[in-house]
Amino acid sequence: MNPSNSASNLSAPMLNVSNTQLAEIFEEMADLLELSGENAFRVRAYRSGAAAISALSQPVSELIKSGFDLTSIDGIGGTLADKSKVVIQSGALPQLETLRQAVPRTLRDVMKVPGLGAKKAMKLHQEVGVIDLATLKTACESGRVASIKGFGKKTEENILQNLGIVMQAAMRLRLDQAEQLVVNLRAHFDGCPFLERIDFAGSYRRRKETIGDLDILVISENAEEVMNRFGSFPQVHEVIGRGETKMSVRLNNAFQVDLRVVQRQSWGAALQYFTGSKEHNVHVRSMAKSKGLKISEYGVFKETDEANPVAGEDEQSLYAAIGLPWIPPVLRENRFEFQPSIQSRLKNLIEESDMLGDLHMHTTFTDGEATIEQMVAAAVERGLKYIAITDHSKRVSIARGLNDEQVLAQWQLIEQVRKDWHGKIELLKGIECDILEDGTLDLKDDTLEQADWVTASIHFGLKQSREEITERILNAIRHPFVHAISHPTGRLLSRRQAYEADWPLIMKAAKAHGKCLEINANPERLDLNDLLACAAAEAGVWLVINTDAHATDQLGLIKYGVQVAQRAGLARQSVINTLPRAEFMDWLKNRSRIPSQEL
DNA sequence: GCCGTTTTCGGCCCGACTGTTTTCAGTCG
Numbered sequence: 001m002n003p004s005n006s007a008s009n010l011s012a013p014m015l016n017v018s019n020t021q022l023a024e025i026f027e028e029m030a031d032l033l034e035l036s037g038e039n040a041f042r043v044r045a046y047r048s049g050a051a052a053i054s055a056l057s058q059p060v061s062e063l064i065k066s067g068f069d070l071t072s073i074d075g076i077g078g079t080l081a082d083k084s085k086v087v088i089q090s091g092a093l094p095q096l097e098t099l100r101q102a103v104p105r106t107l108r109d110v111m112k113v114p115g116l117g118a119k120k121a122m123k124l125h126q127e128v129g130v131i132d133l134a135t136l137k138t139a140c141e142s143g144r145v146a147s148i149k150g151f152g153k154k155t156e157e158n159i160l161q162n163l164g165i166v167m168q169a170a171m172r173l174r175l176d177q178a179e180q181l182v183v184n185l186r187a188h189f190d191g192c193p194f195l196e197r198i199d200f201a202g203s204y205r206r207r208k209e210t211i212g213d214l215d216i217l218v219i220s221e222n223a224e225e226v227m228n229r230f231g232s233f234p235q236v237h238e239v240i241g242r243g244e245t246k247m248s249v250r251l252n253n254a255f256q257v258d259l260r261v262v263q264r265q266s267w268g269a270a271l272q273y274f275t276g277s278k279e280h281n282v283h284v285r286s287m288a289k290s291k292g293l294k295i296s297e298y299g300v301f302k303e304t305d306e307a308n309p310v311a312g313e314d315e316q317s318l319y320a321a322i323g324l325p326w327i328p329p330v331l332r333e334n335r336f337e338f339q340p341s342i343q344s345r346l347k348n349l350i351e352e353s354d355m356l357g358d359l360h361m362h363t364t365f366t367d368g369e370a371t372i373e374q375m376v377a378a379a380v381e382r383g384l385k386y387i388a389i390t391d392h393s394k395r396v397s398i399a400r401g402l403n404d405e406q407v408l409a410q411w412q413l414i415e416q417v418r419k420d421w422h423g424k425i426e427l428l429k430g431i432e433c434d435i436l437e438d439g440t441l442d443l444k445d446d447t448l449e450q451a452d453w454v455t456a457s458i459h460f461g462l463k464q465s466r467e468e469i470t471e472r473i474l475n476a477i478r479h480p481f482v483h484a485i486s487h488p489t490g491r492l493l494s495r496r497q498a499y500e501a502d503w504p505l506i507m508k509a510a511k512a513h514g515k516c517l518e519i520n521a522n523p524e525r526l527d528l529n530d531l532l533a534c535a536a537a538e539a540g541v542w543l544v545i546n547t548d549a550h551a552t553d554q555l556g557l558i559k560y561g562v563q564v565a566q567r568a569g570l571a572r573q574s575v576i577n578t579l580p581r582a583e584f585m586d587w588l589k590n591r592s593r594i595p596s597q598e599l
Numbered sequence: 600g601c602c603g604t605t606t607t608c609g610g611c612c613c614g615a616c617t618g619t620t621t622t623c624a625g626t627c628g
Contacts, residue, residue, distance in 0.1 A: 041611055045600035077601045115617085117626050154618060215628085243616055258628080278628070285612045296613060
């Protein structure tokens with residue numbers, strides 16, 4: 001880039017480049033550099049840079065505007081900070097354009113076929129002219145791939161088979177779906193005489209919102225038999241690989257499950273290793289290294305004695321060996337779990353048992369399956385101390401949303417029901433009121449004023465611009481009778497992207513007006529996600545964790561919301577519906593109380 | 600390219616498995 005270009009870029013207006021777009025540019029840089037045979041560490045630097053950008057809750061463009069030093073972000077150094085600025089200011093990265101001239105971008109798809117990587121993808125490109133998945137398919141079918149040195153007939157067949165999977169797109173299970181699979185697998189292994197211990201690790205154990213594959217860990221003296229049992233699981237479509245201690249299968253729905261057999265004395269080390277995340281483990285191992293220790297999935301070893309482990313039979317001993325408390329899996333993302341304040345944070349991490357209220361649920365008045373009385377009874381059964389019935393407002397016609405008259409009638413009924421449960425649970429007159437496309441609310445102020453609890457949601461007009469969506473949410477936050485914003489980002493996992501909005505601005509407004517942002521615990525939503533929930537808490541905003549239950553058994557979904565909050569590192573002091581009943585009712589009256597920031 | 604109680608160079612987690620070649624590179628997690 002010549003100086004005049006640089007100067008004109010600096011004076012150019014900032015473009016609206018999102019963090020996702022910037023991260024994708026760094027991802028592509030990493031892929032194309034790797035294909036070019038660049039230094040692996042340089043490649044990794046771009047990858048972790050992309051991950052760091054994705055994890056930010058504030059747009060990089062805003063950070064740059066405010067003069068924030070990007071190099072203070074872990075994984076962003078001088079070079080990536082400069083390149084970020086170039087991208088934000090010009091919308092493109094010259095180095096990336098140059099790379100694209102040298103390496104076809106579509107080779108990125110090729111290197112993501114299981115079994116292929118950058119080296120093989122590039123070889124396929126150079127030897128037989130593969131440029132994308134289609135030419136790869138043709139090359140395999142014509143037998144040209146098998147003739148390349150380092151490839152063979154088997155490789156060619158595998159590529160053809162895996163191509164089908166890649167074309168099926170990324171197959172991920174939602175956490176609740178993964179949980180069902182785990183239940184089935186446990187049942188399948190139940191009674192296996194060779195199984196001493198079994199557990200499920202990976203992102204499933206970390207309670208990530210979606211799971212790319214499942215890792216099973218077992219202790220057994222007879223790996224053969226355990227693997228045979230594994231292979232006979234009815235949903236297994238094919239065995240991808242099988243060695244002495246490790247076996248991988250693909251299920252009928254293309255989902256991959258790995259099984260690993262370990263020794264008793266390695267259990268903790270193996271569980272820790274296979275729970276990840278990768279980034280967490282890299283940090284753990286480098287901490288060990290700085291203490292003259294080496295950590296592998298077999299244990300913790302002194303560098304001078306690699307035969308006798310000093311720890312690793314359980315996870316506690318492994319963490320203790322490097323001077324850390326046991327870190328709950330939900331926190332193992334290399335975000336803040338290594339910070340010195342971790343001890344106090346762990347002590348205060350929110351638990352499901354802290355949840356005393358549920359302030360978002362539906363009944364037969366709209367699209368729920370249970371009556372008000374049934375929902376109340378189920379809530380009492382679960383030990384809840386207060387709930388709000390929040391059916392839809394009229395805009396959600398498909399759910400037979402309530403108009404002003406209907407909701408007032410429902411609230412009269414609630415006042416009746418309330419008497420029957422006096423002393424057992426506080427029953428609140430609530431409404432999930434739509435935020436209309438123009439930013440006004442779906443019901444009259446006269447109506448909303450009579451509610452005990454109003455949670456405002458967007459269900460329509462999701463394709464509006466970032467500015468319009470932001471303004472709608474801000475309007476709802478400023479509205480005097482609104483208490484909370486439900487499923488604030490509108491995403492549906494693996495079905496619908498979150499809409500874009502100015503979250504820092506929204507959080508600032510929520511704090512100023514004393515309004516809550518919801519963590520919707522429905523496993524199809526989990527909205528806010530962990531990163532935004534963390535940012536909201538740090539911004540001093542009350543969070544509220546609700547089930548959005550449409551049936552009595554869905555009150556049990558609360559655990560998924562709590563797990564999001566745990567991944568966000570939240571203490572119960574950040575979540576309004578952990579307050580005891582009297583304190584919560586007091587907050588409803590004057591809303592003067594603010595979330596405690598102490599950790 | 601990042602990072603620093605080993606601070607401006609010299610490291611950067613580490614082992615299993617596969618398919619190939621025959622002692623190992625590439626891929627994966």
